[in-house]
Amino acid sequence: MDVSFFYHAMFIVTILSCMVMYQPAPYERIVCAPRDYTAVILMLAVAVVLASLPVPWHSGADRELYASQYIWQQKGFISKNVSDRLFTLYMNLCGTVMTYKGWLWVTALIYCFNHYIFSRRIVKGYVYVVLLMFFTSFMFYGYGTNTIRAGFAASFLLLALSFYEKPILFFGFILIAIGCHASMLLPSVAMIVAKYNDRKRLFLYIWFFSIILSATLGHYFEILFSSLAFDSRLSYLNVAANETHYEVGFRLDFILYSCMPVLAGYYYVVKKNFEDKLYSLLFNTYILANTFWILVIRANFSDRFAYLSWFLYPIVLIYPLLKERLVGNQEQKIVVIVFLHELFTYIMFLR
DSSP states (O other): OOHHHHHHHHHHHHHHHHHHHTSOOOTTOSSOOOOHHHHHHHHHHHHHHHHHSOOOTTSOOHHHHHHHHHHHHHTTOOOOOOSSHHHHHHHHHHHTTOOHHHHHHHHHHHHHHHHHHHHHHHOTTOHHHHHHHHHTSTTHHHHHHTSHHHHHHHHHHHHHHHTTTOHHHHHHHHHHHHHHOGGGHHHHHHHHHHHHOOOHHHHHHHHHHHHHHHHHHHHHHHHHHHHHOSSGGGGGGGSOGGGOOSOOSOOHHHHHHHHHHHHHHHIIIIISOOOOHHHHHHHHHHHHHHHHHHHTTTSTTTHHHHHHHHTTHHHHHHHHHHHSOOSTTHHHHHHHHHHHHHHHHHHHHHO
16 A cells, blocks of 8 residues: 555545535534544544555655664664653553554554544534544645654644643643654644633734745744754754755745635634634634744745644634534535645645
8 A cells, every 4th residue: 555545545535525515414514524423434544544554664764764763662772862752652662562563553543543532522513524624634644654753743732722621631732742742842832822812813913924024034033943942853944955855945835825724714703703712722823833934934844844833724724614604605615625625635746
């Protein structure tokens, strides 16, 4: 089973799902979505596909490095990674009872299961729709099969968000996320700020102003943030452009992609007066985390900074439409959003 199977399969699943959702919805439902139990089937199927991807030995890919590290730790070579000790502990514990293949299966299942729990807790009755949006998002597959540690950690931030009204669980899952991948400190800070400061308009102004600053003073912010050195991954900011194949610079296409949840949130909150504590937390967290990425957008590997906000991309787009009737022909608009969201991911894969 290779990479293409997942993208082709999810494209077909999305088309079939949209055909179901396009049917007239019963009076009490916003959209004719598949029942919640089908989300379990989808979650398990996707976990199997992620876990079944072979390790590309001798490729230098992250998946190979994780497998190699796991094997070495089983042989008694302890990792010197001091920033992600919880993830290292998780690998060591698994290493006592299973091979690296088993670990990849367990990790994929946890990754998908966390997305399922989040979806189930926030939108009962439309779990399948939210889960489908997550599974067809731009970076979901890559962060479940290659950049595993970051995706694994971010999935625990989703759990934190789903328990936002329970401080012990909220902060507990945040600590787990940071312990698995130190870069989660950035969205975690954004979440905490957003939880206690619902200043949507101010955050919107800051986000918009950051685009202007990035366009004019972007290199200054790269130097500033790299000097903070709270995480070794900030060394990406100092990699010379000729040392990577990544296209670098002020990526207007990426900014246009990032602005879609911002525009959608502005429409829901300002134009339609949608009031929801969880959505305020999601929307504000996305804006604050995305602001950091915009300021360092010229950096190599900037997609790894973008992911710190983009993992929330699907839910910021779709959540209000699954909670209240906000627009006319809402079920059709939901179908269009779901399809276009998947179409973008599929086109990016085919490129």
